[in-house]
Amino acid sequence: MLDSLLKIFSKEKSGKVAKRRLQMVLIQDRASVSPEMMNQLRDDIIQVISKYMVINQSDMEITLENVDDSVALVANIPVQNMKHH
Amino acid sequence: MSEVIVITSGKGGVGKTTTTANIGVGLAQRGKSVVLIDTDTGLRNLDLLLGLENRIMYDLVDVTEGRIPYKKALVRHKKYESLFLLPTSQIKDKSAVNPAQLIVLCDELRKEYDYVIIDCPAGIEQGFKTAIAAADRAIVVTMPEVSAVRDADKIIGELGRAEKDNISLIVNRIRPQMVESGDMMDMSDIDDILAVKCIGQVPDDEMVVTSANRGEPLVGNPKSQAGRAYANIVGRILGEDIPFMEFEKEGLFKRLKKALGI
Ligand SMILES: Nc1ncnc2c1ncn2[C@@H]1O[C@H](COP(=O)(O)OP(=O)(O)OP(=O)(O)O)[C@@H](O)[C@H]1O
Ligand SMILES: [Mg+2]
Numbered sequence: 580m581l582d583s584l585l586k587i588f589s590k591e592k593s594g595k596v597a598k599r600r601l602q603m604v605l606i607q608d609r610a611s612v613s614p615e616m617m618n619q620l621r622d623d624i625i626q627v628i629s630k631y632m633v634i635n636q637s638d639m640e641i642t643l644e645n646v647d648d649s650v651a652l653v654a655n656i657p658v659q660n661m662k663h664h
Numbered sequence: 665m666s667e668v669i670v671i672t673s674g675k676g677g678v679g680k681t682t683t684t685a686n687i688g689v690g691l692a693q694r695g696k697s698v699v700l701i702d703t704d705t706g707l708r709n710l711d712l713l714l715g716l717e718n719r720i721m722y723d724l725v726d727v728t729e730g731r732i733p734y735k736k737a738l739v740r741h742k743k744y745e746s747l748f749l750l751p752t753s754q755i756k757d758k759s760a761v762n763p764a765q766l767i768v769l770c771d772e773l774r775k776e777y778d779y780v781i782i783d784c785p786a787g788i789e790q791g792f793k794t795a796i797a798a799a800d801r802a803i804v805v806t807m808p809e810v811s812a813v814r815d816a817d818k819i820i821g822e823l824g825r826a827e828k829d830n831i832s833l834i835v836n837r838i839r840p841q842m843v844e845s846g847d848m849m850d851m852s853d854i855d856d857i858l859a860v861k862c863i864g865q866v867p868d869d870e871m872v873v874t875s876a877n878r879g880e881p882l883v884g885n886p887k888s889q890a891g892r893a894y895a896n897i898v899g900r901i902l903g904e905d906i907p908f909m910e911f912e913k914e915g916l917f918k919r920l921k922k923a924l925g926i
Contacts, residue, residue: 592846598853
């Protein structure tokens with residue numbers, strides 16, 4: 580009786596806390612890619628976009644970010660001019 | 665058809681060597697011929713758990729470097745005659761054996777034995793890469809704790825990258841009392857997180873320690889919950905469909921006795 584009363588007022592159980600924390604941290608772990616791969620990706624993106632636009636390569640940013648419970652590839656690529664064919 | 669199984673974990677000390685010894689003895693009890701390979705070079709332990717520490721003449725490195733044929737290095741178990749240990753070197757370091765050498769050796773062993781079980785060192789470095797190279801299937805051992813589960817996930821990722829797709833999970837050192845009170849992750853929590861087929865749930869059991877003391881794995885011992893859990897794991901490896909057991913929780917009386925030290 581006392582036990583169940585205590586349960587109602589106590590915090591979230593540590594087993595559930597563990598699960599929640601693990602689910603968050605594993606999203607990051609699983610998404611983590613090597614710096615070499617990020618550089619490769621960056622070069623490939625530049626190549627593709629440069630077919631259509633003139634971009635400022637030195638100011639561009641590419642990162643992996645956690646959004647809620649998923650991972651997003653966020654790219655910020657300053658465009659200087661369009662290429663006209 | 666023979667099978668090469670690697671027992672791995674990522675985090676150290678979660679029970680790889682204990683699991684290897686028990687599965688090996690359990691398969692031998694079921695009439696299978698088994699070679700256990702200790703690849704934790706420099707940290708030899710499997711021999712102790714099997715009670716074979718005084719019978720070692722040669723080691724894995726002697727074999728992989730071609731100094732002696734593997735048959736000369738195998739140590740036959742005293743009680744289970746179809747069980748053999750290939751001990752690791754206690755002096756060399758982890759780079760002493762490479763993946764190609766282990767693949768060659770396991771291909772030889774496949775011709776003669778039903779099962780080859782490889783005890784992997786902790787970590788994801790060279791020793792891990794060597795240990796998994798020859799495996800047809802991997803068993804990942806973890807504990808219901810945040811760091812052990814995180815490292816298990818990492819290992820599962822590494823196994824996937826190495827194209828080892830037959831992966832199953834053993835959760836070791838479960839404490840039913842803590843699971844019941846909500847202070848330890850339960851199997852469904854771990855299932856949700858790791859999404860790998862579970863083939864074993866082993867409780868924390870003092871008899872694991874006493875059996876290690878004696879060098880006699882406790883698989884199949886009906887007096888031990890861990891012993892029964894290991895026997896079930898062996899059955900599942902042999903393809904049997906065995907339901908997971910309910911753990912006995914320590915009753916109030918037993919806990920009281922323990923608290924009073926009687
Ligand atoms: N189910 C269990 N109940 C109680 N104790 C256990 C259990 N499983 C393992 N242990 C204990 O945990 C310790 C570590 O076990 P073991 O050596 O098998 O782990 P390991 O993963 O091989 O470690 P390492 O990474 O150092 O090789 C040992 O002292 C062992 O007796
Ligand atoms: Mg070990």
